Amino acid sequence: MMTRKNLLTAIIGTALTFGVSASSYASTTLKLSHNNPRDHAVHKAMDHMAKEVRKLTDGEVRIRIYPDAQLGNQRESMELMQNGALDMVKSNAAELEAFSPAYSAFNIPYLFRDKGHFYKVQEGTIGEEILASSRNSGFIGMTYYDAGARSFYTNKPIKTPADLKGIKVRVQPSPSAINMINALGGNPTPLAYGELYTALQQGVVDAAENNIPSFSLSRHSEVSKYFSLDEHTMVPDVLVISTKAYDSLSEEHQKALKQAALSSMQLMKDLWAESEAKERAKAEQLGVKFISVNKTAFVEAVQPMYNDIEQKNPALDQIIKRIQAVQ
Numbered sequence: 462m463m464t465r466k467n468l469l470t471a472i473i474g475t476a477l478t479f480g481v482s483a484s485s486y487a488s489t490t491l492k493l494s495h496n497n498p499r500d501h502a503v504h505k506a507m508d509h510m511a512k513e514v515r516k517l518t519d520g521e522v523r524i525r526i527y528p529d530a531q532l533g534n535q536r537e538s539m540e541l542m543q544n545g546a547l548d549m550v551k552s553n554a555a556e557l558e559a560f561s562p563a564y565s566a567f568n569i570p571y572l573f574r575d576k577g578h579f580y581k582v583q584e585g586t587i588g589e590e591i592l593a594s595s596r597n598s599g600f601i602g603m604t605y606y607d608a609g610a611r612s613f614y615t616n617k618p619i620k621t622p623a624d625l626k627g628i629k630v631r632v633q634p635s636p637s638a639i640n641m642i643n644a645l646g647g648n649p650t651p652l653a654y655g656e657l658y659t660a661l662q663q664g665v666v667d668a669a670e671n672n673i674p675s676f677s678l679s680r681h682s683e684v685s686k687y688f689s690l691d692e693h694t695m696v697p698d699v700l701v702i703s704t705k706a707y708d709s710l711s712e713e714h715q716k717a718l719k720q721a722a723l724s725s726m727q728l729m730k731d732l733w734a735e736s737e738a739k740e741r742a743k744a745e746q747l748g749v750k751f752i753s754v755n756k757t758a759f760v761e762a763v764q765p766m767y768n769d770i771e772q773k774n775p776a777l778d779q780i781i782k783r784i785q786a787v788q
């Protein structure tokens with residue numbers, strides 16, 4: 462049997478044969494799981510981050526990305542990360558609500574006035590506080606990724622909340638998303654993203670809601686022909702790392718990782734805009750109609766959510782009021 466020392470010598474020997482420097486053996490490879498396809502803007506942004514961090518650390522920190530839910534859906538990936546089998550996960554604020562309640566703020570409908578307001582929050586003190594809030598739950602947020610606005614899609618136009626009455630609407634497993642559909646008069650049905658195509662096709666659910674790139678790249682555009690631009694939420698994607706993996710990095714490597722993550726967040730803004738235009742055009746070619754919507758009735762219908770939070774959830778209410786105050 463090969464001893465540990467012999468094994469190491471053999472590995473280093475092989476490495477030297479291939480011209481790899483001995484220092485690369487001190488390298489850390491962080492495994493990152495997410496559920497979007499490779500041609501999704503967020504995959505490209507994270508690919509950029511992986512290259513950046515490798516460059517900034519002279520190859521000592523590497524990130525290996527597993528896309529397409531290969532290693533499990535978002536919830537399963539979070540659990541694998543908590544068990545130490547994965548180091549990083551790209552999820553989104555809706556899904557993270559179950560793991561750290563501060564993320565709920567991003568799931569409240571019609572909270573952000575526009576994209577400029579949203580960017581100021583994600584890149585400002587409130588955004589950073591939310592990313593740091595989950596440290597004791599075993600993970601730390603590194604950055605947000607623009608994921609546009611989410612709207613309803615089904616096989617008829619949704620122009621007012623009345624059009625959702627009695628309809629089964631797929632939501633992410635997020636209490637805020639469930640409350641939102643209830644407030645709008647629909648029937649919320651939590652389901653993992655990967656199960657949604659078949660659920661729409663077979664009528665297990667009637668409608669869903671998402672941003673345009675995810676709608677098109679998951680081919681939901683084949684089975685839902687009306688995309689109503691009510692833009693109820695701006696739920697960012699979020700990149701997280703386990704507290705254990707983060708703490709095992711040197712301070713210098715932690716800084717490099719953050720820098721690479723922030724650089725990919727900035728790149729994502731352009732990638733997102735390009736992707737929204739391209740995927741909308743692709744969906745239109747498939748016969749999808751994009752419907753413009755007067756948002757007033759939607760905004761009014763969700764107001765009880767704000768009153769409820771004010772009465773029952775002071776911590777979240779405070780975050781919401783701080784977000785509203787950001788100019």
Ligand code: GCU
Nearest residue numbers: 496552553633654671675698
């Ligand atoms: C977004 C996000 C996905 C997520 C999906 C969903 O599109 O990019 O990661 O799974 O929403 O609705 O579940």
